[in-house]
Amino acid sequence: QLQLQASGPGLMKPSETLSLTCTVSGVSISSSSYYWGWIRQSPGKGLEWIGSVYYSGSTYYSPSLKSRVAVSVDTSKSQFSLKLSSVTAADTAVYYCASHSGLQYFDFWGQGTLVSVSS
Amino acid sequence: EIVLTQSPATLSLSPGERATLSCRASQSVSNYLAWYQQKPGQAPRLLIYDASNRATGIPARFSGSGSGTDFTLTIGSLEPEDFAVYYCQQRSNWYTFGQGTKLEIK
Numbered sequence: 001q002l003q004l005q006a007s008g009p010g011l012m013k014p015s016e017t018l019s020l021t022c023t024v025s026g027v028s029i030s031s032s033s034y035y036w037g038w039i040r041q042s043p044g045k046g047l048e049w050i051g052s053v054y055y056s057g058s059t060y061y062s063p064s065l066k067s068r069v070a071v072s073v074d075t076s077k078s079q080f081s082l083k084l085s086s087v088t089a090a091d092t093a094v095y096y097c098a099s100h101s102g103l104q105y106f107d108f109w110g111q112g113t114l115v116s117v118s119s
Numbered sequence: 120e121i122v123l124t125q126s127p128a129t130l131s132l133s134p135g136e137r138a139t140l141s142c143r144a145s146q147s148v149s150n151y152l153a154w155y156q157q158k159p160g161q162a163p164r165l166l167i168y169d170a171s172n173r174a175t176g177i178p179a180r181f182s183g184s185g186s187g188t189d190f191t192l193t194i195g196s197l198e199p200e201d202f203a204v205y206y207c208q209q210r211s212n213w214y215t216f217g218q219g220t221k222l223e224i225k
Contacts, residue, residue, distance in 0.1 A: 047163070047208070047216035063120070096162055103210075106155075109162035109164070
């Protein structure tokens with residue numbers, strides 16, 4: 001069974017760079033079947049796709065966040081990562097990592113990690 | 120960006136009743152629409168993909184229909200565990216989600 005586990009700092013200050021890592025187990029992160037994505041959920045904006053990565057390193061970003069986002073993959077560690085620069089209070093959310101087969105729907109999700117941005 | 124509008128915002132029903140949830144897209148998404156269920160403290164769970172296909176392990180009481188801009192999720196006979204928040208999501212133009220419908224016990 002595919003499992004994902006997100007980890008990262010829970011509290012940040014404005015203007016910092018958010019860094020999160022998702023560890024994949026139960027399937028090879030290099031499987032040609034899966035893409036790996038980040039989604040966040042906040043009370044104000046609901047569920048929002050941030051970006052996705054393929055094991056080859058190909059990346060896909062939300063147009064609204066593209067200027068601040070970088071998603072990468074480390075196949076040797078079975079991990080993929082999210083970096084979001086210049087965070088503000090509006091970036092406060094639960095961040096989920098998820099898989100999506102063939103860049104389609106999000107079929108397996110991690111448990112989510114809360115990131116709060118406050119001075 | 121494709122905007123998905125879900126209605127109603129809250130639906131109050133009793134176990135055993137039939138639930139009908141709607142999702143309308145701001146432009147056609149063909150059949151590239153999914154439905155998710157989310158319970159408190161949990162991640163969303165994929166229920167329906169490509170408008171009408173049940174995901175693995177999803178009970179037959181969940182069904183989806185629609186194409187273009189108008190979609191429906193139907194829960195045939197509500198079980199106690201079905202009371203949750205439901206989201207639609209499109210993949211026609213990147214990915215966007217609706218704002219959710221809360222299904223609560225009447």
